[in-house]
Amino acid sequence: MPFRFYEAEFPEPEDVVMVKVIGIGEVGANVQLEEYGNIEGMILLSELSRRRIRSVQKLVRVGKREAVVVLRVDKEKGYIDLSKRQATPEDAARCEEKFQKSKAVHSIINHVANKLDLDIEELYQKFGWPLYKKYGHAYDAFKLAITNPEAVLGDLGIEQNVLDELLPVKIRADIEVNCFGYQGVEAIRKALKAAEALSQDDAQIKIRLIAPPMYVMSTNSVNKAKDIELMEKAIAEADRVIKEEGGELVVRMKPKAVSEHEEKELEDFMARAERENAEVSGDDYSSGGEE
Numbered sequence: 684m685p686f687r688f689y690e691a692e693f694p695e696p697e698d699v700v701m702v703k704v705i706g707i708g709e710v711g712a713n714v715q716l717e718e719y720g721n722i723e724g725m726i727l728l729s730e731l732s733r734r735r736i737r738s739v740q741k742l743v744r745v746g747k748r749e750a751v752v753v754l755r756v757d758k759e760k761g762y763i764d765l766s767k768r769q770a771t772p773e774d775a776a777r778c779e780e781k782f783q784k785s786k787a788v789h790s791i792i793n794h795v796a797n798k799l800d801l802d803i804e805e806l807y808q809k810f811g812w813p814l815y816k817k818y819g820h821a822y823d824a825f826k827l828a829i830t831n832p833e834a835v836l837g838d839l840g841i842e843q844n845v846l847d848e849l850l851p852v853k854i855r856a857d858i859e860v861n862c863f864g865y866q867g868v869e870a871i872r873k874a875l876k877a878a879e880a881l882s883q884d885d886a887q888i889k890i891r892l893i894a895p896p897m898y899v900m901s902t903n904s905v906n907k908a909k910d911i912e913l914m915e916k917a918i919a920e921a922d923r924v925i926k927e928e929g930g931e932l933v934v935r936m937k938p939k940a941v942s943e944h945e946e947k948e949l950e951d952f953m954a955r956a957e958r959e960n961a962e963v964s965g966d967d968y969s970s971g972g973e974e
Contacts, residue, residue: 686793686803687720688785690812693763694719698753699774701782702726702765704743712743714751714765718785724763726751732768743767748782750775784822787885791825791906795848810839810849826885829903854910855901855949856918856938857893862930870928871896878921886910888917893953897935907940914938 694700694716702714702724711727726749731742743749751765752774770778792811796803814821814835828835829851836846862870875890878900882888886902886909893899900917904910915938922932 685717685721686789686807688718688789689815690807692719693722693756693758694753696753696756699750699770699778700753700765701748701778702751703748704745706745707743714749716763717748718782722761722763724765726765726767730754730764730766730768750778781820784820787906787909788821788825790909791849794906794908795845798848799844801845806845809845810836810841813839822885825905829885829905849905851903851905852907852940853901854904854907854914854938855899855936855941856914856934857936858898858900858918858921859896859933859935860898860921860925860930861896861932862925862928864929866928870925870930873928874921874925874930874932877924878917881913881917881920883913886913888914891953893949899949900938904940911938911940 700716700718702716704712704714705723706713711725712731714724714726715721716724726743749767750770751767752769753763754766754769755762755764757763788811792806793803795801796806811821814824818824818827818835824835832846832850836849841849860871860874862868862874864870866873875898879888879890882902885906886904888900888902890898890900900914902910902914918932918934918938925932
């Protein structure tokens, strides 16, 4: 069952909200407010456009999302009148950004509820809505929690099993990248940069050299399923670029959430490899100096 993103059950007049068109009738377009648990509203024909309406279908389509301004709300009867024509392009851009952030937050909380068989409203009451109040948007709070979870979540009294699901996890993949063509190292660098360019605000993809030709790709994530998919796309992009340059990419470990133990093993391995490389470089340098 759809659940609202915000503590208020209804929007307020003059709010800009995202709606999904579910039908077009004689008097206007019937819509659902996804941010408010799919409660229904209506955009009257007169509020669809500032211009003369010749074809309603050219202005709105069933299944399409629209940013609209709330005109009137009757909370008792559940009526919500909306206007598309009063929403400016700037309104629409801000609304789209807020909607995407709220949807991401909802995905995280819904994941915790399903995984632990908990009531989603109780989770929103426990930490979702308090984070909206304190940080302006819970999405921004979750971003801060990636680097400082205690400061963001520490005073909310969240149970440990919920925290374990809620806290950011490290997503990692191991890849081998080779190119024996003319571009060589530059081609590899180009491919890895193309992968990192798919980073998102809440999922920065970083690629480090383990030992040629092995690289580790990683990101801190508060939405494991979404960011594993993101990393798969990044690998595909690197693969596309390196193949264009005559090289190849092999996935040695597919993207997955890794434990602290696995991360420590990797760090220890990389530290050893770095020391060994330094020793080899030192030997080469000293022997070269004796000639």
